[in-house]
Amino acid sequence: MTTSTVTNTPSGQGPSDGPQRLTLSRLWVLMVTAFVDMVGFALILPLLPFYALRFGADASIIGVLISVFALAQMLSSPFWGRLSDLYGRRPIIIGSQLMAALAYITFAYADSVWLLLLSRFLQGAGGGTISVVSAYVSDSVGPDERAKALGWITACTSAGVMIGPAIASFSVGFSTTAPGLIAASLCGLNLVFAWRWLPERAPRNRSSAARRSVRGQILEVVRHPLAAVSSLIVVYAAAMMAFMGMNAVLALFLNARFGVTEHNIGWFYAFVGFVSIIMRAVILGKAVHHFGEVRVLRLGALLLAIGMLTAPLSANPWQFLACITLIPAGTALLFPCTTSLISRYADPDVVGQTMGVQQTFGGVSRLIGPVLAGWVFQHWGEPFPFWLAGGLVMLTALFSLRLHPGEARQKSAA
Secondary structure, X not given: OOOOEOOOOOXXXXXXXXXXXXXXXXXXXXXXXXXXXHHHHHHHOOXXXXXXXXXXXXXXXXHHHHHHHHHHHHHHHHHHHHHHHHXXXXXXXXXXXXXXXXXXXXXXXXXXXXXXXXXHHHHHHHHOOHHHHHHHHHHHOOHHHHHHHHXXXXXXXXXXXXXXXXXXXXXXXXXXXXXXHHHXXXXXXXXXXXXXXXXXXXXXXXXXXXXXXXXXXXXXXXXXXXXXXXXXXXXXXXXXXXXXXXXXXXXXXXXXXXXXXXXXXXXXXXXXXHHHHXXXXXXXXXXXXXXXXXXXXXXXXXXXXXXXXXXXXXXXXXXXXXXXXXXXXXXXXXXHHHHHHHHHHOOHHHHHHHHHHHHHHHHHHHXXXXXXXXXXXXHOOOOHHXXXXXXXXXXXXXXXXXXXXXXXXXXXXX
């Protein structure tokens, strides 16, 4: 297993330490890390309101419990990325698994709302290391294979979202502590894999990484949104806001338009998850190989926008499914290519921090998107959240027109 590789091509990132090879065993560790993060998130999320109600929480407190995960992830991502630039990816990934295990154990034995809040904050902070996982891939995979590897990893997150709720429903029948302990056990197993099969690369240029502050890099995106890295972060954040907003009102739309209830809504989400996994694990790599990341990014934005603009026009659930297929297909092409391109254009010494900044802007989108979509749904009507989201994706996708496929390849080879 350890002799098989995803690529033999040097990444072009980081210090010159010879050709880097991402073995399948290492990629599997990264995939399992992403999978466990999403299983834990999706496993706990449907149970959280019921646990909170048991401790006397009301709807507003439950909303805080749900949103604190995204808040912690948003705040922690750039700092995890910065630490990984300074001290290496491996210790941060291992540390995140320890933090996640502690969070799930806290959830398992929580007997108050405050302990639930603490567990959610720790889960979000540990989940902030997704940027470090992406940076590890950018260190170790050749530029032309990077989007494909990232697609496999994000396919695992989609699988985690599908499987987590099923594990929750099954395990809670044994005891209220079982879901949290199962999630903690998965983290422990993943920690062993990471310790055994995830070696660290050569030390980075710490002095160069230390000169770039997180705050300065965030402000750089705001002040210079048309710069290459900034424009990619804008595209990512806008698409994430649109996607999360659509997800927030999807169940409400289906209920109002087609009478879908809690008894059959799960089939729609399972279908979306299945399309996402197939696109990321099978289609993405071939598309990037033939057309390049910039063109695939643009195609993903176009599919995502068309899906959102046409879905509210559906006359029946089958038409809706046909339209909504374009949404996971679009995100499967858009998000991995955006992250891969950011790794191409980023300063080699602060790739982790740059990806952390990307996740910070994505975290803001995850917080704002659902709130805005809910308000629009209530005050403007059923189709408008979809139409506004589609328009937002189309508008911000114009930023990608500033990128040229040849320039991206030359940047990676420099």
